[in-house]
Amino acid sequence: MTLRALPDEADGLRVLVATGELDAAVVPALLPRAASLVAGARAVALDLSGATFLDSGGVRLVDQLARACADGGAPFRVVAPRGTRPRRVLELVGMADALAVDDLGAAVTALRAAG
Amino acid sequence: MTGHPEHPEHPEHPEHPEHPEHPEHPEHPEHPEHPEHPEHPEHPEHPEHPEHPEHPEHPEHPEHPERSAREAWERSPSALLTLRPDGTVLDANRTLLDWAGLEREDVVGSRTLSGLLTVGGRIFWETHLAPLLLVERRLDEVAVEVRTPRGRLPVLMSAVLTTAGDGPAEVVHVALSSAGDRSRYERELVAARREAERSETRLRALQAVTAALSRAVGVDGVADALLRTAVAPLGASAGTVWLTGEDGGLSPRRSTGAVVELRPPPFGEVVHGEPVLVGEDLLVPLRGQTALHGVLALTLDRGAGAEPPSVDVHTAVGQQAGLALDRAHRYEERAGIAEQLQRSLLAGEHPHDERFTFATVYRPGVEALEVGGDWFDVFTAGEDVVSVVVGDVVGRGLGAAVAMGQLRSAVRAVADPGTGPAQVLSRLDRFVDQVEAARTATLVHAQLDLGDGCVRYACAGHLPPLLLPAQGAPRYLWGGRSTPLGVVLGTRDRGEDTVQLGPGDRLLLYTDGLVERREQGLDEGLDVLLSTAAPLHGLGAQEVVESLTGALLDDGNARDDVCVLLLSWSGPVLERRVAADLTGLSPLRRELGAWLAERGAEEETAEDLVLAASEAVANAVEHGCGGRPEQHVTVRAELTRAAGPARDPVVLITVADPGRWRARTASDERGRGLGIMRAVVDEVRVEPSDTGTRLVLRHALRGGAA
Amino acid sequence: MDVLRRNNVTVTGRPGGPPVVFAHGFGCDQLMWRHVAPAFEADHRVVLFDHVGAGGSDLAAYDPVRHSSLDGYAADVLEVLEALDLPPAVFVGHSVSAMIGVLAAAERPERFAHLVLVGPSPRYVDDTGYRGGFSREEIDELLATMDDNYLGWSAHVAPMIMGVPERPELGRELTDSFCRTDPAIARRFARTTFLSDNRADLPRVRTPALVLQSREDVIAPPEVGRYVHEHLAGSEMVVLDTTGHCPNLSAPEQVVAAVADYLAA
Structure with missing residues (x-):
């Protein structure tokens, strides 16, 4: 899997793109970087539309990013289109209502409204 | 006061x-x-x-x-x-x-x-x-x-x-x-104590690396040993072993955690120098006596309280791993030859496969010195077919025994993968033309497809196999019958038949000594066998054969030797034993997904089951193996039938580890993993025992509750 | 292994009476109950014990793996109950022992008649949608403080207060070890206690429970007590008119009355 940050938008919106499988094997190494990944952003979208698998380990990463954003006062959304595995898992753990949106456009709208 | x-x-x-x-x-x-x-x-x-x-x-x-x-x-x-x-x-x-x-x-x-x-x-x-x-x-x-x-x-x-x-x-x-001064003084003492503990920890960690490397077999063994002992114990959160390929370039061979990339410009420095820090990654060269075998790339744990990397320790790790890789390369050159030799020595063994079980009993005849001609054999023909044979060479004594041995080998020799039972019998007809003592031998030969439970069988003048279904009454299989070997009437084509087994169904093959008595006819003997076998379906395979022979032979009237074989199909099973290492999760998910698709699971059901199983294995690796990667987790997926008239297919996935269950509900992510499992599958059952913990996931193959 | 010796188990009160088991919290030992337990001795069999690592327990029985989670302590409790072969017991757990009781009752409900949870908290660290009262950084600070006190704690263990002038009611030998855990074990126990999350275990409990909550408690604030009450099916909650995390010492008569009322109901 990969996780990378796109260059920030002009208004401080940062998009993080995760692809591949976010599972218990790969996530622990990423957790300590959560704070630095969102540092300085005014709003953050985590794009999971290219993620093929998400487990409770991956949920931990989403949770960590959400907290890091909350600490920095930055609104946070997760792009997880309906019908995909990441969306299903976020729904199962009760995080979809607060965080999940269907596409990046919806994320941008929600984040600008929240910001 | x-x-x-x-x-x-x-x-x-x-x-x-x-x-x-x-x-x-x-x-x-x-x-x-x-x-x-x-x-x-x-x-x-x-x-x-x-x-x-x-x-x-x-x-x-x-x-x-x-x-x-x-x-x-x-x-x-x-x-x-x-x-x-x-x-x-x-x-x-x-x-x-x-x-x-x-x-x-x-x-x-x-x-x-x-x-x-x-x-x-x-x-x-x-x-x-x-x-x-x-x-x-x-x-x-x-x-x-x-x-x-x-x-x-x-x-x-x-x-x-x-x-x-x-x-x-x-x-x-x-x-x-x-208390500024005293506090400072205490802090210094605490720091000194910490430093002492740290160097002791490092020394112990280095000893663990040395010990693991000395036991490692092969290049992958060395890589695994390094990842096990030189990543987390030395303060890194992820590690990747990059190995030098034939073209001299480096490519990742094994990882624990996320792959740690080799970012430029490390190569020149790494080849000639000590471990080098690039950003948050520490690159440790693995140098042998003559060549750079590779690089251990580590992501350092920079969390609160993390230890700073120790260049001395990592240098020593790199040197030791380099020498271990020297040995591993020499070993792998010789291993190919050794493996072939080993296989040929094991060729006579009966196969072990989780997808079926069998049990046998052999009782010699009353005159113990008279060697009989009964035999059984179990062998695999191809990946997914197990062959069973029960036969009886006419006559007694050394000649019959030798003929039996020859015939037994001959069956194995002619039963190539893809050769059905009828064709096997035809080839044996040609064989007994050359071996007089084996002529008119009878045998039953069945081939079980371990993937779907389909059995092809043929009887050359032998008594009919007895089918013992997991549910329902036993019955004889009267199909696929033809004459004893070498006795060819008219055509040389042998017949065969098929029967479909379900999970847990069994097939009993036996020689005539089990049912023939002087004072009773053959039909009567078969009826007795049928009624004796009917109530035994709840017993284990070995108990069934012991009970049957006990009940039928212990009346003092049995004289002939007897051979009984019970073959039981476990149902379509996927069984994997994985090292306690989270990097195995991803390939395991793919295998399980493919297995579920083959069984006809719908995509969503399959993905939910794969998710639940992945959570269970991650839990077992992290908490059931106590952080000891030399432990193993067994994953077994099988298809069974629900109780009730419809007998809908049900998937059972069992994840077993050597740890205790009660040590693992404390933290949020574990609770979350268990929550996910419970949300997506019909039933999650924890079965703790003295030897470990089994977590059983049960879910309808089609239209599950979730 | 002798479980009763391991956990320094003492049994008093009426033999054959319905058993009440008192479990002390993080920091101290069974003496925490000295003003509460005697009130039950007339009618009940009263069981007191020390968690491994505390008080008069067998320090050698401390297992860093087993005791790295509260489940290990819960397993200890179940082993004690088993060794005593008690009928279903009233389990009174203070502080972290409240959650240890929850885990034990979820695992073996047949061993428990009632749970009394004094100052319980299923999770001390704040989480999304949950206020436990502490941030992760604050807990890290606690662990650092415990390090700073390494020497001070050692000194506590040594007989440095020889000249203590008065000890009403108690002989010195009784209180020698009170609140003086082995520092290394205390640090690990703090980590286990303050980093655990047992929220998901609350719905697993079927045993009727009473939550006793101080009016003010910086360790387990009233809203956390309410959370426990709301997530424990069929539980009752009583707010005690006292402040601090140890009502069993600061307001023992209120604790006794609330427990007695609850058991009488």
Whole structure:
């Protein structure tokens, strides 16, 4: 899997793109970087539309990013289109209502409204 | 309480003006006189609190003669407080208010002492100090920190709990003295102790690396040993072993955690130098005697309390791993030859496969020296077919035994993968043309497809196999019958038939000694076998064959030798034993997904099951193997049938590990994993035992509840 | 292994009476109950014990792996109950022992008649949508404080307070070890206690429970007590008119009355 940050938008919106499988094997190494990944952003979208698998380990990463954003006062959304595995898992753990949106456009709208 | 004017137990604080043992004033009932403390503050009966509940009467306030004592109390270099036993501040002196940057009204009556401390101190107070004070009635020089506008102020706290005035109420007198120096001194000692512990930990970690490398077999074994012992134990959160390929380039071979990339420009430096730090990654060269075998790339754990990397230790790890890789390369050149040799030696063994079980019994005839000609055999023909044979060579004695041995080998020889039972019999017909003693032998040969449970079988003059379904009555299989070997009437084509097994269905093959008796006909014998076998379906395979032979042969009338074989199909099973290493999760998910698709699971059902199984395996690896990667987790997926008339197909996935279950519900992510499992599959069952924990996921193959 | 010796188990009260088991919290030992337990001795069999690592327990029995989670302590409790072969017991757990009781009752409900949870908290660290009262940084600070007190704690263990003038009611030998855990074990126990999350275990409990909550408690604030009450099916909650985390010492008569009322109902 990969996780990378796109260059920030002009208004401080940062998009993080995760692809591949976010599972218990790969996530622990990423957790300590959560704070630095969102540092300085005014709003953050985590794009999971290219993620093929998400487990409770991956949920931990989403949770960590959400907290890091909350600490920095930055609104946070997760792009997880309906019908995909990441969306299903976020729904199962009760995080979809607060965080999940269907596409990046919806994320941008929600984040600008929240910001 | 006795007075301690000289403070004998605190000689290092001779200047301590307000030692908590001396909060008293001259008229204090327990301390009638303290002439050596004329300036002793008037505490807690100070003017601000004439209504002080613990001090109902103080008529002389505020004209108390010792107003100067109050002054001294206020200006003491130590912070002084009085508290209710529950910690509420009744009074505090100026020093304390100055430290805390608060006004008296911010503190008195509303705050608790613990509210003035830093969080650590607060918890320490609530969980240790307050109970200690209430039970022992005093505290001596405990290090805590006071929150001040300028940051934390380390202080030493002493306190006594004492009866105030002559009433029953109690108050706590507290003195806090600034402890900057002592705190620094303690910190240095703690740091020194830590450093000593660290070097010991490192030495032990290095010994573990050496030990693991010395046991490692092959290049992958060395890579695994490194990842196991030189990543987490040496303070890294992820590690990747990059190995030099034939073209001289490096490529990742094994990882634990996320792949640690080799970012430029490490190569030149790594080849010639010591471990090099690139960003958060530490790159450790793995040099052998003549070549650079690869690089161990580590992501350092930079979390709170993480240890800094030790160049010495990592250099030693790199050197040892380089030498281990030298050995591993030499070993792998020889291993190919050794493996072939080993396989040929094991060729005579019966196969072990989780997808089927079998049990056999052989009883010699009454005249023990007369070797019989009965035999059984179990062997695999191809990946997914197991072949079973039960046969009987006519006659007795050495000739029959030799013929049996030849015929047994011949069956194995002609039963190539893809050759059905009828064709096997045809080839054996040609064989017995050459081996006179084997002619007119009878045998039954069945081939079970382990993937779907389909059995092809053929009987050459032999008694019919008995089908023992997991549910329902047993019945004989009368198909696929033809003449004994070498007895060819008309055509040389042999017939065969098929029967479909379900999970747990069994097939019983036997020789005539089991059913033939002098005083009864063959049909009667077959009926007895049928009725004897019917109630045995709940028993294990070996128990069934033992019970059958016991029931049918222990009447003293059996004379012939007897051979019985029971073959049981477990159903379509996927069984994997994976090392306790999370990197195995991803390939395992793919295998399980493919297996479920083959069984006809819908995509969503399959993905949910894969998710639940992945959670279960991750849990087993992380918590059931106690962080010991040499442990293993077994994953078994099987298809079974639900109870009830419809007998809908049900998937059972069992994840077994050697750990104890109760050690693992504590943290949020584990709870979350279990929550996910429970949400997506019909049933999650935990089966703890003395030898480990089994977690069983049960879910309908189609239209599950989730 | 002798479980009763391991956990320094003492049994008093009426033999054959319905058993009440008192479990102390993080920091101290069974003496925490000295003003509460005697009130039950007339009618009940009263069981007191020390968690491994605390008080008079067998320090050698401390297992860093087993005791790295509260489940290990819960397993210890179940082993004690088993060794005593008690009928279903009233389990009174203070502080972290409240959650240890929850885990034990979820695992073996047949061993428990009632749970009394004094100052319980299923999670001390704040989480999304949950206020436990502490941030992770604050807990890290606690662990650092415990390090700073390494020497002070050692000194506590040594006989430094020889000249203690008065100890009403208690002989010195009784309180020698009170609140003086082995520092290394205390640090680990703090980590286990303050980093655990047992929220998901609350719905697993079927045993009727009473939550006793101080009016003010910086360790387990009233809203956390309410959370426990709301997530424990069929539980009752009583708020005690006292402050601090140890009502069993600061307001023992209220604790006794609340427990007695609850058991009488």
